[in-house]
Amino acid sequence: MNTPSGAGHDGFEPGLSAIVGERRKLINLAYRLLGSLAEAEDAVQETYARWYAMSRQQQEAIESPGAWLTTVAGRICLDVLGSARARRERYVGEWIPEPLPDRTEWISGRAGDGGTGGPVDPADRITLDESVNMAFLVVLEAMTPAERVAFILHDVFRYPFAEIAEVLGRTPAACRQLASSARRRIHAAQAPAAPADPVAATVGQAGRVRDFKEAWEAKDIKALVGLLDPDATLTADGGGLVGTVLRPVEGSEQIAQYLIHIADKAPGLTLLERKVNGRPGLVAQHSGVTVTVASFSLTDGRISRIWAVRNPEKLRPWTENGQS
Template identity: 80%
Template sequence: MNTPSEAVRERSEPDPGPVVGERRQLINIAYRLLGSLAEAEDAVQEAYARWYAMPREQQEAIASPGAWLTTVASRVCLDLLGSARVRRERYVGEWIPEPLPDRTEWIGGPAGGGSSTEPADPADRVTLDESVNMAFLVVLESLTPAERVAFILHDVFRYPFAEVAEIVGRTPAACRQLASSARRRVSAAQAPAAAPPAGQAVRVVRDFKEAWEAKDIGALVGLLDPDARMFADGGGQVSAVLRPVEGSERIAEYLIHIAGRAPGLTLLERTVNGRPGLVAQHAGVTVTVAAFGLADGRVTHIWAVRNPEKLRPWTAE
């Protein structure tokens, strides 16, 4: 319900501040739902377009514009998730969620455009926490669209099931079951070993970088879990393995092969989705962003994103 001061303000000159101020929350929700910053931007833009297309009288009748925008953006995401499975069946190779840099390393910003290398407006940044680490986002891809929406809105953003039900178009009891099912699948898919402390993770990734630069296959094998898996996403636009590379020795050999074929490749330690990762640059251009899954002091997963469309926040245009 609007307070008297809000009602007076809304009846006077348009004040887009409170509505525009919802953008960060909407982007955060949409990115976690879709795993794609570009699609998240589109979903949020669509929600705002519908808001501004309404007559002023209808806007004033909405008690909570933020809740309305969240509902609309989440429904747009739900529709996109339904069509995404069809699109990703035609995707060339592995589809990996779009990697995000640390806020201090963000280039250009999700709004895109221009050649500025200044950090983006903080309102447009995605908050980096455990719900955006790459391993978690990859697991979310196995959920049904309804499970993903119910789980993210309730378990991550703490929306009550009554509100989730309105968005998903099911009963609160059904949404509770959806979230419970998603919770079980996420728990089952996550590694039983706890993630290493931040300092240890940094050291492992740094040692991995140095071994790769030195083309030390023995050191790489020692840093990789024997059952490690590596995934690469080129989107059919750049070269990338189309299937997972499995096993420490095969991954090490593949990485050494890449290093031999790309002289002048520069590896940089960077934060990727809130955790230590690596960025590969060639002639100053970011060509790969790698996220790591770690357990017991070894690398268990590597997700290497090479699709240029997913590297916008990492590349100065």
Template identity: 70%
Template sequence: MTTRSGPDAIMSERRQLINLAYRLLGSLAEAEDVVQETYARWYAMSRRQQEAIETPGAWLRTVAGRICLNLLGSARARRETYVGEWIPEPLPDRTEWISAAVDPADRVTLDESVGMAFLVVLESMTPAERVAFILHDVFRYPFAEVAEVVGRTPAACRQLASSARRRIRDSRPTATPAAQRAGVVRDFKRAWEAKDIDALIGLLDPDATAIADGGGLAVTFPHPIEGAGRIARAWVEIARRRPGTMAFLERTVNGQPGLVARQDGVIVTVFAFEVAGDRIKRIWVVRNPEKLRRWTTG
């Protein structure tokens, strides 16, 4: 008979923990480390201690949340030494993970709460705001459980989530249907391949911004590029310099329409977009190979 604290019941929480930790940290590699540490703490307890825990799932979520909170506290210091801009790790569509052997429990559910624009806003929050908001607004945990993770009162956690919610609301662009977003990205790809500066400018918001993350491991532009004209010229230059073996392909990036650059069968760059109406407001370019390990080679 399987008990509530038996191996099957405990391991069934893994996918939820991976989804939680990725949204809290913006890094799947770090999320996997958090989940591994959470299970290590569970199995370090005696059987009697495990059976004394009334709700093992809540215990696992609390421990994982606290580990993430501690990591978020040190993340800003670590990112001060990061080479160039830091962008959350992009995720491919569930059908395109680098290995068919990857456990489905390690695949993040792709919805609005993992969109690149959403994750970037989360980066602007304090660790406590981010944890309170994700636990309550995304995963619907009661504030009493959130308080156990954050180490504050339920009332204080309610205020933290409210503050985070305002940040999300203030930064959210006008809602654009998925098919329209995909069409804008597709048109951008065509104009890019045609090296059509005027068409590119027409698809970009006048105040658009492009940010790249090479992590010191791949060549890319070191500072954000601002303005439709500057971005269009930079992208035409990229098209002119691309090797003959490189192709630009449409792909889903964090559940949203995006592009990838594939060279000699290997995906070397992932492009995520924020689209508002019929214009692109932001482009995120990820070239750090450590953040592209989840992408297929085909």
């Protein structure tokens, strides 16, 4: 597989710095493929382990080490996706991708590092764009592993199908069909397209999220209903480790009542406006500890989807604040 234009490796020497320099791209690829920061980091670690397991002669025989790393990472992610489907069938409640904090916020939590080259969390390396917003990642979960790999590599990372075929072990024509099938799934799910004006869309969503936060804090059920689309859905992910609803809550009134119930049950809950996967969201803290990270999707100016991640294993970048 050749690296897409703009990131070529002609005459690339398999030195340590150059190989490690591929890490950011691999983390970005693996997170989009797996929807899990922890699994993405594991996949990339395994990719590097395979590289360093080769002899120097074997490494030097590889024309493009960056391309080799991408191909191997893609194959590892494909295997992980296959096993993940079985694991998620046994998952307690709904499964939601791991939410990502804003990169600048994560780095600000690492005050004292001072750029001295200390450990860098993979969250620092994720490029936040429309391909990692929660609505998009949730739709990806409905795809087969092969569809997801073909779609992400081609439509997001712009690899040609001839090179994707090396990852999937299929013909380029078959890979083209897989990507096409994935696009149909996205259209069928009515996944929001990238906004024409991302800045305006972000500002608009930030305003709605702020209104939502204030209505929730005031326990104003009428205001909450007014901010929600009548057919809105709230999905929570506790992973069986913390209490939460096991099935989606549907309808604006039902969601508003549920939120008021939560506010009554958890006095002292602090709501913070934060970027989640690059879009305005909310973080709920109790006694200074992050207990929930919520993502939102809007339809015609109203909140139509809420994804609330409560599984503590998925909140590591938020709870550790980069200071582990």
